[in-house]
Amino acid sequence: MLNVIWGFFLIGGILTGAFLGRMDLVTNAVIDGGGNALELAFAMAGVVAAWAGVLRIAEKAGMIDLLSEKMGPFLDFLFPQVPRDHPARNYIAANFAANFLGLGWAATPAGLLAMKELAKLNRQGERASNAMCMFLVVNMSSLQLVTVNIIAYRAEYGSAAPAEIVGPGIAATLLTTVVGILLAKILEGREKP
Amino acid sequence: MKLLLVLSNFIIPVTVLVIVVFGALRRVNLYEAFLEGAKTGLQTVVDILPTLIGLFVAVEVLRAGGLLEILTSLLTPLETWLGFPAALAPLTLVRLVSSSAAVGLLTELFADYGPDSFLGRTASIMMCCTETVFYTMSLYFMSVKVTKPGRTLFCALAANFVGVWAALAITGWVFGK
Known part of the structure; x- marks a missing residue:
């Protein structure tokens, strides 16, 4: 199910992009998507780690x-x-x-x-x-x-x-x-x- | 109302304070425990990274290609027919897929109608009681290699649907149209 939805997003997105002449935007999306995810992960790594640390204290206590x-x-x-x-x-x-x-x-x-x-x-x-x-x-x-x-x-x-x-x-x-x-x-x- | 904003500034520090004080009282090796947890926390982020990348690429392609707009424009007449304000219809769909895109639509609504308008208030409450279902579900399920969410998707979408209408009704009751 999750595989199907994910595939639909990509296939549907690229095909519509081709029909609407927005392939330049789609290209950017493919290239930037991973980078944006990394950026988010980078930003959230510190906060998540800090909270996981505090959580561990709470757990031990x-x-x-x-x-x-x-x-x-x-x-x-x-x-x-x-x-x-x-x-x-x-x-x-x-x-x-x-x-x-x-x-x-x-x-x-x-x-x-x-x-x-x-x-x-x-x-x-x-x-x-x-x-x-x-x-x-x-x-x-x-x-x-x-x-x-x-x-x-x-x-x-x-x-x-x-x-x-x-x-x-x-x-x-x-x-x-x-x-x-x-x-x-x-x-x-x-x-x- | 100012008080609530001040209070919200207290939530994080006070939570940390309570936990650390409690830990100290229970003689937990505070720093050691923190580092232990932080290490697993970092590991968690690394573990979910591939899922995150996959999600971002798919959602951004969906938006860039224009399919999300098409789906929205297909859904809008249906929602207006049910009595839902047309201006809010895009938000209901986008909210399910992308948090940042939803915030973009929300601030657009604020700019066009004002945050204290009927639409502005309804949109605010909608944002409170709905969630980026696809994102959250993928993140949690894929982290344990579950690909068949079963009824989870239906239940979450139904709850979202109720939330959207509840936001509309409650705004009408509390603030008037």
Whole structure:
């Protein structure tokens, strides 16, 4: 599926470019795309490493254990397939908490570690397990307290009250999270034991 | 409102402070632990680099070739028929694929209509409750070699769809049209 989408982006993009006479732009995109990705990776390497370091301190201090304990019932409901003492739960808890606080860069390392642990529990091969699906659906529903960058853009364009969208934003996000979770629960597939 | 902006400046330092103080109290070797984590963090970035490059090339080709515009112009009449503002329709699609392109559209909307207009507010809230689904999904799934996302895509798209309409409705309720 991901292979198909990726291929569609490239094939579709190049063919449309040819029809619309935009091959010069497509050429630039092919050449610059990789470089832009590297630039982003370079920029994010420092932040992600720093947060992963802080995260490790929190882990060693037992804070992540505490966090996943506090989130226990919520995690039990979302991830019944993940055993209580499995490290995946800790990383999921850390990822959700970081996302919620708007610490996107801290959420990424925790999220990737969570995915790695969930992969160890996955017996579906290259298919996503129920737990993986649920994790990403919650992750992508972007439950977040304050969306700092949107507020900053609003301020930049002369908004009288840049932060007025925070409350409505939280309400909308809560709704998408709930819808995502419910759908993922309803559509949960049967898994090999 | 100023308070909220000040508070948002506190989130990162305070999080770091709480963790480091807690670590010190629990007698964690702070610097050692940090370096350990930072090393895995760097490794993570290196690991996801190929995925990132693949994503960027594909998404930029999609945009440069003009296919994204065509898809948007196909989707716009459908969305306006459903009662969605035409000016916001491109954002709903672009948001799924590219965060930077979405921010570009958002600031364009701000410049054209103002951030405190109905459209400006709706777009702001839309940005809060939606996510670059394709990007996030690829990054996480490809990192563990999962290529069949199953229901994940459908659930995420459905949640996004609800978010877009919720943003529209909530803006109407809270701020008026």
